Amino acid sequence: MRKTFTLSMTFLHTWGGLVFGWLLFMVLLTGSIAVFAGELTYWLTPEIRGGLRPDAVRSMQIGEDYLRAHAPTSRLWRVTLPTSREPALKVTWKELGEGSKKLDPETGAEIVRKTEGGSFFLQVHEDFHSNRDKNPTGFFLVCLAGMAMLVASVSGIVVHKRIFKDLFLFRPKTSPHRAWLDAHNVFGVLALPFHMMMAFTGILLLYWLFLPSAAPVVYPGGNSEFRREANAQDYRQVKGEAGDPAPTAPLKFYVDKAESLFGAGRTAYLYVRDPGRTNAVVEVYRERTERVSQQVDQIAMDRNGTVIRSLLIKEKTPLFRLQSFVASWHWIEWGGNLARWFYFLAGLMGAAVTAAGLVVFTAKRRKGAEGQAWFRIVEAVNVAAVAGACIASVAFFWAERLTPVEAAARDDIPVQAFWVVWAAALVHAALRPARQAWVEQLALTALLCLGAPFLQGLVFRDLATADWVRIAVDATFIAGGLCFALAAWKVRTPSFAATLPARREA
């Protein structure tokens, strides 16, 4: 606590920014990548042919036939229809046998490759891939980092008094840390409303988990009862005994019925509980690509097609719709490619603000603290938190591409590669002088980015088949690689290097 408001905010911004900045960079980087989770999964699954225009009715029939043949006794089925972003048909079954398969939406052929794909980055972004239902620690850390981002944004406006005046200034040669500070300010101001909105809406997505004290006050069953009532998610869980055998109609029958209520051709996925039993329930979910809404319409029917429960957004209370609307700003499934590119670039600007802030922290204190143990630790963690996170992210894609399709626990290997590479980056940063560590790790990221599209020569196939989604991913890797190469080059040149030590401190 300092003597004036500005000094109090300086302390908060500086130290809060440092402590949470290490986490925040990873959250922002993976969140930005996750904007294109569907496209990245497609890119990582070369077995899915390019240019598919899957027909929803045919795909659903293929999924149903597969489940009837391979999981006739399972008590819960899920069929996820292909989309233009992720054109594989997905079938999942649970209870009395469990499995999940991706199928070619036109031929029904199994896609053997198991991959977390782009959703891995979504999980790191949400809870550091820690499965928040079993262990919410990662989820709370991400939420606190989000709150710290809000606090840092507000305190940053107070602290950096001239940020709006200095918006168009970039002065790499005026003082050792001036360029980093200018970069921190410019990226911070340009996307400030976006960053504040994302920090708030990110937590608002799962408010009942972050602040679990509300629901028990008015729901005797606590959060689970609240979620059942608010989201009508009653039927996707298997409960009680299965009924007697009784035929269920083809899935198209239920989908047609649901679409008569929420719009033709709008089904995204459906669950079937206890298929082929008297107590069968089919729950159909609407897509949300053209709606700014986190919640989606859901229709649950019994085996005769009688609607037994429905959640239509237009029938919900204004507050429910408002929360759903605001939360969907974070959960970007609307707006198409233009909105996704905006989110991707603005998210990367948030990561850049954090990275520049971390460098400014050390640049400002170099004279007084150089050689001290705590300063050396901060420098090493800075390198690993920023450059190391970038290497780990690209290493995930390399591991995905290089792991044999038939390898045991194949989908775990790239995940493990991500964490191992990140840990290795920290060790490397601790062993090398900070400046060399920055240069080497940025250069390695550049090499990995530039090489990723050429692994197994797939870029040439993408070009030959004019598969524009995959070509766009290839091009983004190359553009990213060039940016990292430029950053590595700049960091090793004298004007930038003045902010970093040339040699390791004794």
Next chain:
Amino acid sequence: MPAAAEDRPGAASIVVRTAAATLGAYAVAYFLTSALTGGLFRLGLDRADSVMSASSIALLVFPAVSIWAFAERRLVVVAAAPVMTALILAVLSAVLHP
């Protein structure tokens, strides 16, 4: 981070202050959510809406309390909030679900 005058606090001091502000603000938000939910429900709001609106408000209060705690030197008060929270929640719970 500007070149404003700063002291060089020890690592323990930084951790304690940051933790006090963060956890204290969380505790305040946690308490506020329960109290607001109960209050809004009593006022006649739908119970799901009470939960949603109370949580949304509390999420805005969280960063505001963190900043206030630093600016106004009320870290001790904020850090004591978990105890207050537990007490008031117990009372609320007894009143609403006897």
